[in-house]
Amino acid sequence: MCLAIPVRVISIAGDEAEIDIGGVKRTVSVVLTPEAKVGDYVLLHTGYAIGVVDEAEAEETLKLLEEIVNLSEIH
Amino acid sequence: MKALALLIISMERNMSNTILLAHGSGGKMSHDLVQHNFLPLLSNPILNKLDDSAVFEFSGHLAFTTDSYVVSPIFFPGGDIGKLAVCGTVNDLAMSGARPLYLSLSVIIEEGFPLDELETILRSVKAAAEQAGVSIITGDTKVVNRGQADRLFINTSGIGIIADGIDISGANARTGDKVILSGTIGDHGIAIMTQREGLKFEVPVESDCAPLNKLVAQMLETSPDIHCLRDPTRGGLASTLNEFARQSLAGIVIQEDKIPVKEGVRAVCELLGFDPLYVANEGKLVAIVKPGDADKVLAQMKQNSYGREASIIGEVTGNHPGRVVMKTILGPSRVIDMLSGELLPRIC
Amino acid sequence: MKYIDEYQDSELARKLATRISNHSTRQIRLMEFCGGHTHAIMRYGIRQLLPGTVEMKSGPGCPVCVTANADLDKAIAMAYLPGVTITTFGDLIRVPGSYSSLQQAKADGADIRVVYSSMDAVDIARNNPERSVIFIGIGFETTAPTIAASIIKAQQEQVKNFYLLSMLKLTPPIMRKLLEMGELKLDGIVCPGHVSVIIGSYPYRFIPESYRVACVVSGFEPLDILLCVARLVEQIESNKPGVEITYRRGVKPQGNVKALQLMAEVFDTSEADWRGIGIVPQSGLKLNSKYRYFDAGTAFEVSLKPVREHAGCRCGEILRGVATPPECNLFGRVCTPENPVGPCMVSNEGACAAYYQYGAEYE
Numbered sequence: 077m078c079l080a081i082p083v084r085v086i087s088i089a090g091d092e093a094e095i096d097i098g099g100v101k102r103t104v105s106v107v108l109t110p111e112a113k114v115g116d117y118v119l120l121h122t123g124y125a126i127g128v129v130d131e132a133e134a135e136e137t138l139k140l141l142e143e144i145v146n147l148s149e150i151h
Numbered sequence: 152m153k154a155l156a157l158l159i160i161s162m163e164r165n166m167s168n169t170i171l172l173a174h175g176s177g178g179k180m181s182h183d184l185v186q187h188n189f190l191p192l193l194s195n196p197i198l199n200k201l202d203d204s205a206v207f208e209f210s211g212h213l214a215f216t217t218d219s220y221v222v223s224p225i226f227f228p229g230g231d232i233g234k235l236a237v238c239g240t241v242n243d244l245a246m247s248g249a250r251p252l253y254l255s256l257s258v259i260i261e262e263g264f265p266l267d268e269l270e271t272i273l274r275s276v277k278a279a280a281e282q283a284g285v286s287i288i289t290g291d292t293k294v295v296n297r298g299q300a301d302r303l304f305i306n307t308s309g310i311g312i313i314a315d316g317i318d319i320s321g322a323n324a325r326t327g328d329k330v331i332l333s334g335t336i337g338d339h340g341i342a343i344m345t346q347r348e349g350l351k352f353e354v355p356v357e358s359d360c361a362p363l364n365k366l367v368a369q370m371l372e373t374s375p376d377i378h379c380l381r382d383p384t385r386g387g388l389a390s391t392l393n394e395f396a397r398q399s400l401a402g403i404v405i406q407e408d409k410i411p412v413k414e415g416v417r418a419v420c421e422l423l424g425f426d427p428l429y430v431a432n433e434g435k436l437v438a439i440v441k442p443g444d445a446d447k448v449l450a451q452m453k454q455n456s457y458g459r460e461a462s463i464i465g466e467v468t469g470n471h472p473g474r475v476v477m478k479t480i481l482g483p484s485r486v487i488d489m490l491s492g493e494l495l496p497r498i499c
Numbered sequence: 500m501k502y503i504d505e506y507q508d509s510e511l512a513r514k515l516a517t518r519i520s521n522h523s524t525r526q527i528r529l530m531e532f533c534g535g536h537t538h539a540i541m542r543y544g545i546r547q548l549l550p551g552t553v554e555m556k557s558g559p560g561c562p563v564c565v566t567a568n569a570d571l572d573k574a575i576a577m578a579y580l581p582g583v584t585i586t587t588f589g590d591l592i593r594v595p596g597s598y599s600s601l602q603q604a605k606a607d608g609a610d611i612r613v614v615y616s617s618m619d620a621v622d623i624a625r626n627n628p629e630r631s632v633i634f635i636g637i638g639f640e641t642t643a644p645t646i647a648a649s650i651i652k653a654q655q656e657q658v659k660n661f662y663l664l665s666m667l668k669l670t671p672p673i674m675r676k677l678l679e680m681g682e683l684k685l686d687g688i689v690c691p692g693h694v695s696v697i698i699g700s701y702p703y704r705f706i707p708e709s710y711r712v713a714c715v716v717s718g719f720e721p722l723d724i725l726l727c728v729a730r731l732v733e734q735i736e737s738n739k740p741g742v743e744i745t746y747r748r749g750v751k752p753q754g755n756v757k758a759l760q761l762m763a764e765v766f767d768t769s770e771a772d773w774r775g776i777g778i779v780p781q782s783g784l785k786l787n788s789k790y791r792y793f794d795a796g797t798a799f800e801v802s803l804k805p806v807r808e809h810a811g812c813r814c815g816e817i818l819r820g821v822a823t824p825p826e827c828n829l830f831g832r833v834c835t836p837e838n839p840v841g842p843c844m845v846s847n848e849g850a851c852a853a854y855y856q857y858g859a860e861y862e
Contacts, residue, residue, distance in 0.1 A: 079498055079535060080641065080693045081421045082502035098418030098500055101353040105618060107648050108758045117502060119696060119749055120422065122498055122588070123616030124645040126758060127696040127749055129502055134748035138505055141722055144729065145514035350615050418500065423615065424589075481509045481721055483544025488855075491836035492602075495589030496615055498562075498642060 080121035082129050085114050095120060170264040175294030192277045197253075197288040205253070205288035212315070214249035216240055217308040225272070225302055228342045229357030232305055233275035235433060238362045239384070240309040241283045245364040246380045246436065248319040248371060249311030251283060256290035257306040262297050272303070283362035285309070316375055323378035324399035328467040329445035331438045333366070333452060334359070334460040336388050337416040340430035340494070345419060350496060352422070356415040361434030366455045370438065373451040379439035382432065386490040389428040391437050392475045393489040403475045405465030405487075424497035428477075429490045439467060502748065506720030515725040516548040523552040523732050528684060530820060532674060533691035534561030534846070535719055541853050543721040545728075553728060556683065556820040557850050559673055559773065560691060562637040562666075563590045564818055564842040564849055567772035569806045570666045571596035574635050576801035577664065578609035583799070584627065585611045586620035587635040594842045597807045617649035624653070624661035633795045636665040641693040643667050643784055644758035647765040650786070650793055662795035665785050668771050670694050671702040672782035678710045680776075682821045687713035687731035689724070692746045697762075699754030700742050707740035718746035765790050774842065775815020814841035817850050824854040831855060 083095040083104075091107040095118070102123075106112050109125040118125035173180045190199060197205045218239050225232040237254065244251040256276065260269070280287055338359040345352045363382065371377060379399070383391035388410070396403045412420075412427045420427050434457060440448050445463055452458030465477075475487045531537055537557045540546065546555055559565045575596055578585045585601065592602045592613060605611040610630070614620050617634055624632035636646050646663065653661045670691055678685070690703055695716045703714045713734035717727035726745045734740050744750045762784070771783025786794045808815075811829045816822035824830045824843070834840035836852060843849035 079422075079424050080696070081418075082500070083422075084501070097422065098414040099355040100415050100418040100422070102351070105645075105648060108644055108755060108761065110757060119693065121641055121693060122645050123618050124648060126641060126644070126693065127755055130748050130751075134502060134505075137726070137745070137747055141511055141515065141726060144518060144726070145511055147518075350613075414500075421500070421503070479542070479544050480507060481512045481543050481548065483547035485541070485544055488836070492593050495592055495613060497590045498588045498638060 080119040080126055082117045083120045085112055085116050085118060088112065088114055093125065168266050170260050170262060170266065170269065170294055172262050172294050172296075175260070175292055181292070192273050193280070193287045195286040195288065197286065205255075207253070207288070212313040214244050214247040214311045214313055215308070216243040216247075217306065218243060219304060219306040221301065221304050222343065223301055224343075224346050226268075227346055227358055228354070229338075230360040231272055231275050232303060233272035234279045234360050236305040236307045237276055237279035237283065237285070238360050238433060240307040241279075241285060241362045241364050242382045242436075244309050244311035245367040246319070246382055247311070247313060248317035248367070248377070248380065249313045250368065251285045251309055251311040251364050253288045253310050254280065254285050255308045256287045258291070259293045259295060259300045259304040261300045261302055262294055264303060279362060283364055317371065319377060319380050321379055321381065321395050321398035324395050324401045324403070324439045324467045325378065326401065326467055326469045327442050328378055328439045329442055329463050330392070330403060330405060330465040330467065331440060331445065331449055331452070332388065332410065332462060332464045333363075333436045333438075333458045334434075335411045335413045335416065336383070336432055336435065337412055337420065337427035337430035339433040340387070341416045341419045343431075344423070350423065352419060354415050354419060356413060356419070359432060359434035361457050363434065363436055363457055366452065366457045367436070369451050369455055370448055374440060374444040374448050376444070377438055377440050377448070380436060382436050384433060385431050387427070387429040387431060388437065389426075389475065389487045390489045392487070395437075395439060396475050397473050399467070400472045402468040402471040402473070403465060404468050404478065405475065406478045407480050409462050409464040411460050411462065425494060428487060429494055442466075503720060506718065506722040508722060512548065512721050512725055515722065515729060519553065519725065519729050519732055520550040522729070522736060523550050524736060526552050526554070527686040527732070527735055528554045528556060529687045529689060529728065529731055530556045530558045530683070530685050531689035532558040532560040532670060533689070533694065534564070535692065536689055536717065536724065537561065537850075537853070539719045539721070539724060543724075545721065545724055548725065549728065553732065558677065558820060559776070559818040560670075561842075561846050561849065562639055562642075562668065563594055563846045564814065565668060565773050565775075566591070566594065566637055566666055566842065567774045568597045568808060569772055572598070572803050572806055573796070573801060574664055575599050575601060575604050576803055577633055577795060577799055578604040578611055580631075580799060580801065582629070582631050583610070584623065584630040584632045585609065585635065586614045586623055586632055587611065588637060589613045590846065591635060591637055593839065593845045595809075595839060595845070598804060617646045618652065621649050621653050621658055621661050624658050625656070628660055631660050631662065631799075633662045633664055633799070636663050636667050639668055639670050639691070639694050640697045640762075643766065644697060644755070644762050647761040650765050650790055651761065653793065654790065661793065662798055663786060663793050664795040665783070666771075667766070667784040668773070669768070669782050669784065670698070671705075672779060673773065673776070674703070674706065676776065676779050676782070677819060678706065678712065680819070682819060685712050686735050687715070687740075689727055689731070690714050690716040692716065692718050692723070692749065695744070695746070695750045695754070697755050697758045700744050700750065700752045703742045707742060711740050713740040714742045716742075716744040716746050716750050718749060775818045809840045812841040814843045814851075817843050824851040827851070
């Protein structure tokens with residue numbers, strides 16, 4: 077349960093941030109993600125950012141996926 | 152016809168800048184306007200007579216349609232209820248293969264409605280009618296108490312002529328036919344939805360509201376034997392394809408990766424949990440054509456500004472009659488049903 | 500769209516599915532506990548990509564489906580109180596309670612508004628001081644901190660006409676309950692993605708430890724789900740059930756500390772009523788004494804007609820994975836998406852809605 081979409085933080089003012097996804101903008105709350113910075117991607121759920129997307133981990137996961145499928149091709 | 156009156160009383164004649172109950176009562180206030188502000192906007196020989204009925208000569212195979220417009224908000228990115236009222240009825244006629252000729256325009260307005268907003272809506276009506284090449288030849292106005300008409304309701308009815316040999320119906324789809332979509336889906340519904348209280352997003356998406364009769368005329372010139380035509384309004388593309396499938400007792404297969412969706416529409420759909428297949432369109436059409444004609448009809452559509460992003464999205468099959476199946480982006484297929492209930496945002 | 504498109508690559512998906520096929524030697528049963536996963540699995544046709552040895556079952560992860568009639572009836576009754584405005588997520592509008600639905604109440608004249616966010620509900624309260632605005636709080640741990648934050652804001656801004664009717668529920672307790680009930684033998688669990696952004700992965704440790712069931716926390720794109728299944732198969736085949744996170748771009752093992760703090764500030768755990776399962780202790784959230792002012796249940800008295808289930812509705816069993824939709828006599832005859840009897844047919848992720856749409860392909 078949990079429709080949460082990665083959106084980009086364009087500006088922050090206190091507990092609120094302006095986010096952008098595909099050109100769509102909205103003011104959301106970042107009270108749950110005080111560590112969020114401008115330029116970060118956050119997971120947006122019902123108007124609140126619930127977590128900051130870890131870019132490094134995202135890369136790792138994609139790499140892992142490539143490795144796994146390449147391994148299976150060798151088999 | 153005197154009642155077509157609407158009520159934009161010129162500044163010198165009236166202190167009020169809002170609609171009053173008296174504007175709908177057929178008396179002097181109703182009359183005055185028509186002459187000074189109204190007729191000039193929608194003027195044509197039939198309307199100008201201001202008789203109780205519009206009278207005109209006619210012979211041939213006719214199409215007749217009616218629709219009421221209760222959209223809220225009445226002003227939205229890309230248009231307003233006036234533009235919608237003209238385009239919606241023009242398109243219904245066009246989807247039967249008719250050349251739209253005449254429209255009626257009935258308006259029900261809440262007391263207290265600002266006159267300048269009414270003027271804006273009427274200008275939209277005029278612009279859309281001109282673009283479509285139709286005339287408003289008769290109409291009516293009523294004014295109701297505050298709160299009884301969600302600001303303003305419009306009904307338009309329309310008449311058009313169908314040329315000989317044109318036979319378009321949802322029941323005409325045949326195995327092997329190709330399914331063509333004229334452009335991106337979901338624009339109108341998302342433009343409206345994001346204006347609603349509680350769902351406000353700043354969206355770079357406008358309603359696609361547009362008159363499609365000239366596009367259809369060009370398509371029919373290229374291929375007079377088009378089998379089916381429909382504009383996927385409420386219920387979206389999914390519901391329209393299901394209607395065709397049921398009426399024709401045929402199966403329809405479409406490919407998800409061939410269906411164009413604007414980025415902003417996709418983003419809002421992801422955020423609110425909508426499926427673009429079910430979101431309303433007001434300036435798009437779906438055509439089902441013989442396989443041999445598909446490529447040339449497509450090429451013709453792309454020449455028209457309302458068909459630039461047209462694509463062949465699928466075909467009619469003998470399998471699963473009455474059902475629509477979509478091949479998803481990863482390969483597996485899933486059944487696409489009609490819309491059940493209302494399109495509602497979800498958290499899940 | 501970034502962090503979405505990259506995880507939808509069909510070439511990678513097919514290869515990953517092949518790898519799963521190659522590694523899966525025995526029949527296993529996996530369950531997802533998150534409505535978002537159920538939806539994604541349907542949307543991308545994941546079942547058709549997986550080998551026949553991997554069976555996917557949907558668990559009670561949809562907050563709409565698990566809302567008991569007693570709770571829904573209360574919400575509907577409150578809608579009829581004079582001066583009350585009900586604000587709710589769209590998911591709940593069409594769900595039938597014992598006698599009616601919020602949609603029906605709206606048609607009857609009740610003031611019911613769909614909101615995207617609990618903060619929008621607070622705004623409605625602020626802008627309509629003469630109304631009592633009650634927000635229906637459905638959801639799991641993903642939504643709970645957002646509602647906690649809204650309550651705190653309402654408190655700070657002295658919005659005195661805002662109330663919460665909490666039906667919030669917790670995920671690990673229901674997982675434990677289902678495993679205890681033991682009706683279905685499970686080999687692995689696809690752990691919820693966004694619930695875990697909040698609670699982390701530690702709360703699932705009891706699952707492999709006490710029940711020898713494998714756990715992997717998954718994201719929502721097709722590659723995420725396939726990667727999760729691949730890792731579950733790996734754990735199960737090697738007989739090493741544990742707790743793993745594949746949704747590493749979103750989930751940390753310790754979760755979101757700030758969110759957990761806000762939840763603790765506003766809520767106490769309580770018992771909760773789960774459709775098809777009954778009352779489960781310590782599986783829900785209610786406002787604690789500091790914020791009791793906002794509790795709709797305390798502020799408003801409603802008298803309810805006896806709660807009843809529609810005879811023949813098997814949503815409860817379907818939610819636990821022990822019955823399939825066609826086994827319910829109402830399915831497809833009396834109960835359809837246009838006229839749903841139970842929530843499993845209403846909700847986007849309900850097993851019955853899915854089965855109705857996809858029929859045989861679903862299996």
